[in-house]
Amino acid sequence: DQQVKQNSPSLSVQEGRISILNCDxxxxxxxxxxxxxxxxAEGPTFLxxxxxxxxxxxxxxxxxxxxxxxxxxxxxxxxxxxxxxxVYFCAASESNFGNExxxxxxxTRLTIIP
Amino acid sequence: xxxxxxxxxxQVLKTGQSMTLQCAQDMNHNSMYWYRQDxxxxxxxxxxxxxxxxxxxxxxxxxxxxxRLNKREFSLRLESxxxxxxxxxxxxxxxxxxxxxxxxxxxxxx
Numbered sequence: 001d002q003q004v005k006q007n008s009p010s011l012s013v014q015e016g017r018i019s020i021l022n023c024d025x026x027x028x029x030x031x032x033x034x035x036x037x038x039x040x041a042e043g044p045t046f047l048x049x050x051x052x053x054x055x056x057x058x059x060x061x062x063x064x065x066x067x068x069x070x071x072x073x074x075x076x077x078x079x080x081x082x083x084x085x086x087v088y089f090c091a092a093s094e095s096n097f098g099n100e101x102x103x104x105x106x107x108t109r110l111t112i113i114p
Numbered sequence: 115x116x117x118x119x120x121x122x123x124x125q126v127l128k129t130g131q132s133m134t135l136q137c138a139q140d141m142n143h144n145s146m147y148w149y150r151q152d153x154x155x156x157x158x159x160x161x162x163x164x165x166x167x168x169x170x171x172x173x174x175x176x177x178x179x180x181x182r183l184n185k186r187e188f189s190l191r192l193e194s195x196x197x198x199x200x201x202x203x204x205x206x207x208x209x210x211x212x213x214x215x216x217x218x219x220x221x222x223x224x
């Protein structure tokens with residue numbers, strides 16, 4: 001049972017336009033959400049996160065939106081740049097007194113077209 | 115400050131052979147994790163360690179063992195490798211929710 005789902009395996013976006021990556025979850029106990037970016041032959045790198053008490057978090061070109069009622073979050077990248085081409089993983093966690101584990105989605109491969 | 119390091123980067127094993135994947139972190143993280151990544155499957159948790167001296171099973175622990183040698187080091191052992199264990203293995207460290215990953219070990223079992 002996939003608790004975190006990324007239904008789009010791939011996405012292509014023109015350079016300079018907005019990239020929107022989506023993620024859905026089923027576990028209502030999740031209270032913290034993260035996005036990771038992964039280049040080939042490298043480990044995932046932390047990009048941005050959001051707590052369930054917020055509905056938006058922004059960091060430069062990256063904004064994450066959380067809709068708790070729909071159990072949906074999205075990552076917006078604007079403007080998209082060629083270096084943004086990578087696989088993006090959504091992850092979720094629930095509080096566990098310092099023993100938090102992440103549940104990952106299957107990833108979306110983003111390609112930025114110059 | 116190297117962050118999280120993993121050795122080896124690549125390994126080829128024959129079915130039935132054993133090996134240990136090494137992971138070390140210099141970020142003073144209490145928690146450490148081992149994941150495997152397979153095509154179309156995302157990252158799946160094998161084992162984790164919330165603190166030195168403790169380890170717990172994750173989603174896919176069968177066929178693996180771990181040792182949290184000290185706060186810095188967390189190793190993953192395959193006692194009798196199987197082709198189904200062909201994967202890319204990532205180690206991570208964390209203090210809180212955010213986890214920081216090593217570069218990975220690509221393992222092929224023939």
